[in-house]
Amino acid sequence: MAREYEINAFAKEESWRIFRYMGELVTGFDKLSGIEPAVTIYGSARLKPEDTLYAKTEELARRLGELGFSIVTGGGPGIMEAANKGALAAGVTSIGLNIALPEEQTPNCYTTKTLTFDHFFVRKIMLVKYATAFIIMPGGLGTLDELSEVLTLMQTHKIRPFPVVLFDSAFWSGFLDWLRKNTLDKGFVSKEDFDLLRICDEPSVAVEIVQNWYIRQEIVGRKAVSG
Numbered sequence: 221m222a223r224e225y226e227i228n229a230f231a232k233e234e235s236w237r238i239f240r241y242m243g244e245l246v247t248g249f250d251k252l253s254g255i256e257p258a259v260t261i262y263g264s265a266r267l268k269p270e271d272t273l274y275a276k277t278e279e280l281a282r283r284l285g286e287l288g289f290s291i292v293t294g295g296g297p298g299i300m301e302a303a304n305k306g307a308l309a310a311g312v313t314s315i316g317l318n319i320a321l322p323e324e325q326t327p328n329c330y331t332t333k334t335l336t337f338d339h340f341f342v343r344k345i346m347l348v349k350y351a352t353a354f355i356i357m358p359g360g361l362g363t364l365d366e367l368s369e370v371l372t373l374m375q376t377h378k379i380r381p382f383p384v385v386l387f388d389s390a391f392w393s394g395f396l397d398w399l400r401k402n403t404l405d406k407g408f409v410s411k412e413d414f415d416l417l418r419i420c421d422e423p424s425v426a427v428e429i430v431q432n433w434y435i436r437q438e439i440v441g442r443k444a445v446s447g
Contacts, residue, residue: 240338240339244337244338245342247335248345251333257290258292258351259290260354262356262357263299263356263357265294265299265300265359268298273302273388275302278302281306284306285311285314291314292346292350295316295334296327297328301328304330316330316333319340348373354382358392371416374416383433384418386417389420
């Protein structure tokens with residue numbers, strides 16, 4: 221009987237967990253509605269402010285902000301802090317989507333809109349949902365996970381195709397070589413899966429990629445409406 225009670229209690233707890241997921245999703249949709257156009261910037265939380273990549277990330281986010289793009293990050297330190305700092309300097313909405321972890325990740329102080337999630341998958345939905353483009357800065361396992369998820373969503377037509385900019389060619393070149401030699405050559409991915417990837421080393425180039433794509437989409441949209 222005790223074992224049966226434990227199983228039933230566990231099942232009941234799992235059922236109620238669904239409502240916690242729903243609550244986080246509803247809160248995210250409510251708080252982030254209207255932030256478009258936005259660009260999500262991914263990258264390492266371990267980057268130090270004195271690193272040159274920190275300054276480039278800050279400049280990149282500021283330039284995008286000056287064009288009217290809100291900036292979305294994971295809300296933590298490192299790359300995320302630099303991006304939010306640039307967005308704040310540009311005077312646009314600076315969004316940090318933080319995650320509650322056993323070793324607490326403190327939200328950085330450069331956000332104007334902060335949400336903290338208990339569940340990674342809900343946070344990942346929000347990082348993707350409102351983005352017009354994705355900037356992938358150097359990072360670790362979390363960044364690789366986010367990059368592969370974005371590409372998979374596009375590959376499977378679950379989201380519209382958007383620019384995916386890999387910043388810092390020296391960092392990403394080996395990874396792309398591996399993908400081509402060990403996945404493309406074996407037929408595990410298609411050549412078209414690489415079409416939306418762009419590699420650059422300067423903030424101005426990344427901004428130009430995003431801006432040009434956005435302008436083209438707006439023009440296409442207006443023509444479709446007027447036709």
